[in-house]
Amino acid sequence: MATTRVKIFGAGSAGNHLANACRSLGFDVVVCDTDEKALGRMQKDIYPNRYGRWDPAIQLVLNDKAPKGGFDYIMVATPPDSHMPLAMEALEESPKAILVERLPCPPHMELAHEVWEAAKAKGIRAFAGFDHLVGRAEESAEEAVNGRAIGDVQTIDVDYREHWKPTLDAHPWWTGPADAWIGHWEQGGGAGGENSPALNLWQHWAHLLGKGRVAEVEAMATYVKEGKGNYDSALAVHLKTEKGFSGRVLQDVLTRPARKVVTLQGAEGRVELHLNHNSSGDALFLLRPGMPDKITPVHKKRPEDFIAEVRHIWSAVKDGKTSPIDLQRGLDTVLVLAAAHESEQRKCRMRIDWSIGYTPEAIVPCV
Numbered sequence: 001m002a003t004t005r006v007k008i009f010g011a012g013s014a015g016n017h018l019a020n021a022c023r024s025l026g027f028d029v030v031v032c033d034t035d036e037k038a039l040g041r042m043q044k045d046i047y048p049n050r051y052g053r054w055d056p057a058i059q060l061v062l063n064d065k066a067p068k069g070g071f072d073y074i075m076v077a078t079p080p081d082s083h084m085p086l087a088m089e090a091l092e093e094s095p096k097a098i099l100v101e102r103l104p105c106p107p108h109m110e111l112a113h114e115v116w117e118a119a120k121a122k123g124i125r126a127f128a129g130f131d132h133l134v135g136r137a138e139e140s141a142e143e144a145v146n147g148r149a150i151g152d153v154q155t156i157d158v159d160y161r162e163h164w165k166p167t168l169d170a171h172p173w174w175t176g177p178a179d180a181w182i183g184h185w186e187q188g189g190g191a192g193g194e195n196s197p198a199l200n201l202w203q204h205w206a207h208l209l210g211k212g213r214v215a216e217v218e219a220m221a222t223y224v225k226e227g228k229g230n231y232d233s234a235l236a237v238h239l240k241t242e243k244g245f246s247g248r249v250l251q252d253v254l255t256r257p258a259r260k261v262v263t264l265q266g267a268e269g270r271v272e273l274h275l276n277h278n279s280s281g282d283a284l285f286l287l288r289p290g291m292p293d294k295i296t297p298v299h300k301k302r303p304e305d306f307i308a309e310v311r312h313i314w315s316a317v318k319d320g321k322t323s324p325i326d327l328q329r330g331l332d333t334v335l336v337l338a339a340a341h342e343s344e345q346r347k348c349r350m351r352i353d354w355s356i357g358y359t360p361e362a363i364v365p366c367v
Contacts, residue, residue, distance in 0.1 A: 002316070003028050005070060010077035011035075011042040011087050013170040014101045014129070014306075018075050020051050025314070029075075030059045032066040041173070050069040051303070065320045068093055073313065075099040077129075079181040080188030087126070091118050097125035097317050099309075103134035103196045104128045104330040106188040106337035112331050113358040119327065125317050128330020129307040130200045132275060134323075137282035137298040141262070141273040142208065143237070144286055150266025156205050157263040160198030161255035167194065177253075178229030185223070185341065190231035192221070192337050195251040197275075199340075200333040201262050202239060202249050204324055212242035213332065216366060218349040219340035220231035233258055237340045331358045 004027040006128045008018050011033040022029045033039050039060045048054045061067075074090035076083050076099065083100040087112060098119070105112050115344075119126040132138060145153060167182060168174055178182030182194050192199075203214060217239060219275035221232040234252040260275035269288030281300040287293050309325070316323040335358055339350040342363050349366040356362035 001268075004072045006030070006073045006075065007032065007066065007071045007090075008075045008077060009033070009082075009090075010101075011038040011046075011060070012077065013046070013167075014077035016042055016046045017303060017306040018077055018099075018101075018310065019305055020047070020055075021310040022073075023055050024303075024307050025310060027310075029057070030071075031059060032061055032063045034063050036062065040237070059183060072096045073099065075101070077101045080104070080106050080193065081181065084115050087111075087115045088118065091122055091124055092116070094122065095124065097127060099127045099129055099313060100327070100330070101129035102200075102330065103188040103193045103337075104327065104334055106186060106193070107334065107341055107360075109331075109334060109338060109358050109360060111272060111314065112334065113192060116327060116331060125313075126327035127313055127316075127323065127325045128327050128333075129309060129326050130197055130204075130330060130333070131305045132197050132201065133204055133325055134308050134312040135282070135298075135305060136308075137273055137275065137284060137322065138294060140284045140298065141264070141271055144271050145208075145264055145266075149269065150264065150271055150288065151268035153209055153264050153266050155206075155263075155265045156202055156209075157265075158198045158202045158247075158249045159259050159261045159263075160195045160201075161250065161252045162195060162258035162260065163256040164194055164253040165256070166258075176227070176229075177231060178227040178328065183226065183229030185231045190233070191235045191251040191253045192232050192340060195235060195331075196251055196333055196337060197260075198249045198251045199336050200330070202247060203329070203332055203336065205262065205264065206239075206241050206245060207324075207329075209245075211245035213354055214239050214336050214339075214352060215242045216240040216349055216351055217336055217339035217343055217345040220290065221341065221344040226289050232341075235340060237336075237343075239336070273334060334358070335362060 080103045181187040182189040218301040219237040222234045237249045262273040264271045272285035274283045282298040284296040
């Protein structure tokens with residue numbers, strides 16, 4: 001059997017996780033970066049400190065010397081503003097699939113629609129790295145809801161509040177948010193971009209429940225100008241779908257300890273999915289009137305999220321099945337995030353016209 005070959009753009013935190021995940025599954029891995037120092041950090045610092053030792057089977061090269069062609073999967077784990085250009089280049093190599101890590105692209109969505117259309121035209125699977133959707137905790141929550149443990153779901157609320165200290169700790173060469181994309185909302189950073197799994201989780205559950213896509217967005221944001229940075233420190237978003245189902249999402253980069261909770265309120269109780277509940281992993285809460293609360297821990301470490309993501313992509317490609325992390329779903333999230341920023345700036349509710357495609361022109365004020 002031929003060995004699966006993977007090329008990864010980006011030797012930062014996510015690139016290391018993806019490389020480790022691919023090697024854990026026995027894949028050949030090439031990691032590319034524009035910066036020789038980043039490649040050195042990966043080999044001498046990040047990878048061995050996280051996973052116990054450096055894996056000499058991983059090939060490290062600068063982008064301009066990277067091999068082209070013959071890869072089964074190409075993964076992009078660079079800052080969001082380079083995701084779509086690199087994805088377009090990756091499609092030219094005709095891999096089985098491409099992956100862009102979250103956030104798939106900044107709110108300006110440049111090239112987003114073109115990449116999506118090109119992937120479809122070439123018959124190449126494309127994914128967005130919202131790995132929380134394919135983890136064991138999410139699967140357990142879906143089993144509880146589908147099994148009607150809480151009856152019909154009436155509301156969805158998502159709190160995804162986390163100080164960005166863990167992100168800064170994972171990138172110690174940054175002195176602060178303004179040093180990188182995370183401190184610039186227009187580049188895909190800030191609370192909306194850094195904690196974009198919140199919007200993605202809400203949309204995912206609305207999809208699972210047959211409530212349709214988000215049609216209207218109303219948001220309030222707190223923007224902070226700090227040095228060269230300009231980011232939203234907190235973002236509160238109210239959403240309404242095409243079928244009139246509504247809910248809310250709260251995101252910030254201020255909260256310590258973190259709170260990452262999806263609340264599914266049903267007619268007969270509620271399910272709460274707690275991501276990173278404690279140092280041991282996630283947890284699922286099932287709360288019903290007149291019955292003891294049921295708390296199910298889901299033990300895991302961060303590298304397992306990426307292993308599950310890569311395994312899921314491999315399986316989805318092999319079986320030809322649709323996936324909750326298909327690129328289309330990820331771009332749906334970016335378009336809603338873009339509408340949220342537009343809502344705050346215009347001080348009004350925004351409507352999304354999905355027929356126009358993945359472009360800011362799809363966002364218009366409600367009348």
